[in-house]
Amino acid sequence: SSGINAEYGxxxxxxKLDDDQSKFSPILIHQKPSGKGxxxxxxxxxxxxxxxRSNRQHEEQKIFSILEDLRADMEVYKRDLYLEKEKTxxxxxxxxxxxxxxxxxxxxxxxxxxxxxxxxxxxxxTSFTQFHSFLDMLKQAGYGELCQLGGKKS
Numbered sequence: 695s696s697g698i699n700a701e702y703g704x705x706x707x708x709x710k711l712d713d714d715q716s717k718f719s720p721i722l723i724h725q726k727p728s729g730k731g732x733x734x735x736x737x738x739x740x741x742x743x744x745x746x747r748s749n750r751q752h753e754e755q756k757i758f759s760i761l762e763d764l765r766a767d768m769e770v771y772k773r774d775l776y777l778e779k780e781k782t783x784x785x786x787x788x789x790x791x792x793x794x795x796x797x798x799x800x801x802x803x804x805x806x807x808x809x810x811x812x813x814x815x816x817x818x819x820t821s822f823t824q825f826h827s828f829l830d831m832l833k834q835a836g837y838g839e840l841c842q843l844g845g846k847k848s
């Protein structure tokens with residue numbers, strides 16, 4: 695053999711022969727170093743794994759809690775958005791209604807500018823006739839001065 699154990703890539707210097715065994719029975723005394731460059735016992739490794747697992751679970755709980763908060767916020771924002779949309783629809787309907795009413799009133803006013811109903815004219819004319827008759831009666835009764843105050847000339 696060339697001095698390198700093919701399976702582990704180690705030198706023969708890392709291999710110790712056991713005295714009780716045949717001289718060609720190697721026992722490895724070298725372990726691959728951990729990421730920190732030192733050997734760790736299986737108990738330490740289990741404890742480290744448990745700590746990492748606990749930390750991971752704690753982080754997952756934080757993430758799920760944040761996600762739940764975000765979902766709740768999203769539901770509130772959805773509801774607020776829905777209510778705003780409904781208010782906007784109602785306001786748009788009200789504006790549309792007021793615009794139609796305004797157009798109707800403008801049309802109604804433009805159709806009758808200066809026109810006076812004939813019944814109203816007749817009523818006014820009758821009132822003037824009655825007033826002049828009253829003034830004539832006052833004049834005949836000798837109250838001519840009052841007739842001049844009323845605007846009727848002799």
